[in-house]
Amino acid sequence: MVDIWQNAMDHAVTIARRAGEVVREALHEDRKVMTKSSSVDLVTQTDQKVEQLIIQSVKEKFPTHRFIGEESVAAGEVCELTDSPTWIIDPIDGTTNFVHTFPFVAVSIGFSVNKQSEFGVVYSCLEDKMFTARRGRGAFCNDQPLSVSDQEDIKQSVIATEFGSSRDPEAVNNIFTSLRNIVSLPIHGVRGAGSAAINLCLVASGCVEAYYEIGIHVWDIAAGSLIVTEAGGILLDVEGGPVDLMSRRILAANNTTIADRLIREIQSFSPPRDDEEVTQ
Numbered sequence: 001m002v003d004i005w006q007n008a009m010d011h012a013v014t015i016a017r018r019a020g021e022v023v024r025e026a027l028h029e030d031r032k033v034m035t036k037s038s039s040v041d042l043v044t045q046t047d048q049k050v051e052q053l054i055i056q057s058v059k060e061k062f063p064t065h066r067f068i069g070e071e072s073v074a075a076g077e078v079c080e081l082t083d084s085p086t087w088i089i090d091p092i093d094g095t096t097n098f099v100h101t102f103p104f105v106a107v108s109i110g111f112s113v114n115k116q117s118e119f120g121v122v123y124s125c126l127e128d129k130m131f132t133a134r135r136g137r138g139a140f141c142n143d144q145p146l147s148v149s150d151q152e153d154i155k156q157s158v159i160a161t162e163f164g165s166s167r168d169p170e171a172v173n174n175i176f177t178s179l180r181n182i183v184s185l186p187i188h189g190v191r192g193a194g195s196a197a198i199n200l201c202l203v204a205s206g207c208v209e210a211y212y213e214i215g216i217h218v219w220d221i222a223a224g225s226l227i228v229t230e231a232g233g234i235l236l237d238v239e240g241g242p243v244d245l246m247s248r249r250i251l252a253a254n255n256t257t258i259a260d261r262l263i264r265e266i267q268s269f270s271p272p273r274d275d276e277e278v279t280q
């Protein structure tokens with residue numbers, strides 16, 4: 001059967017690799033660090049340059065497609081997911097890592113049609129790992145198939161999460177309450193790669209049982225979330241119920257047993273939605 005989005009996916013892999021080269025080259029150059037929503041929400045010229053590189057090259061090949069890009073939204077574009085084919089781009093997921101040369105930095109490209117994810121590409125460019133998933137066709141890392149962990153016991157699990165970039169005292173308090181609850185179950189450990197996209201790929205690879213975070217954005221998770229489900233994992237809202245990629249909340253897990261146990265321990269809160277202006 002002809003796969004009408006295969007061309008687009010091939011292009012996403014090619015451009016993610018090219019973007020990764022730009023990121024690698026920039027890693028040891030002088031980086032001018034700027035801030036966005038808070039003093040710890042960092043951005044560099046490389047984030048902006050890589051996003052433009054990806055958007056320009058996609059526009060040349062697929063002129064009717066739409067985009068949601070982290071740095072374009074930061075520059076004032078609306079964050080609206082329509083039924084049109086849409087590329088959802090995080091040019092550097094893990095900018096804080098990039099700034100500090102902490103070696104987990106990803107280029108993340110999701111692609112959605114009729115609001116359904118069709119493919120996801122996450123290139124962990126310092127590890128040179130290309131994670132890919134096509135809806136209904138499995139998830140891969142450097143062409144090797146991925147599958148989630150089969151662990152059902154939370155006490156034998158490693159869970160990934162992040163502190164994110166909000167330092168609002170109430171949010172910080174909720175994050176620490178959840179973390180204390182989960183660590184005290186007890187679990188084997190807590191990890192965080194500093195990149196939501198890589199954390200999702202770690203769930204897909206079976207290296208951690210689950211990843212949750214409140215405060216992420218649609219571009220952080222659009223690609224990695226399909227990689228998780230195509231590796232056999234599940235996605236939920238942190239209170240249970242279906243995930244909403246615009247809600248800034250996600251729980252990705254290997255199975256419902258682990259997910260349900262975490263939901264009981266997570267103290268949830270609701271940051272402003274990514275599409276808030278659009279839905280009002």
Ligand SMILES: O=P([O-])([O-])O[C@@H]1[C@H](O)[C@H](O)[C@@H](O)[C@H](O)[C@H]1O
Binds near residue numbers: 090092094217220
């Ligand atoms: O800003 P960025 O480096 O693209 O993305 C961030 C990373 O994924 C980080 O791990 C997560 O904790 C933040 O919530 C994201 O915003």
Ligand SMILES: [Mg+2]
Binds near residue numbers: 090092093094196220
């Ligand atoms: Mg990101």
Ligand SMILES: [Mg+2]
Binds near residue numbers: 090091095
């Ligand atoms: Mg980013």
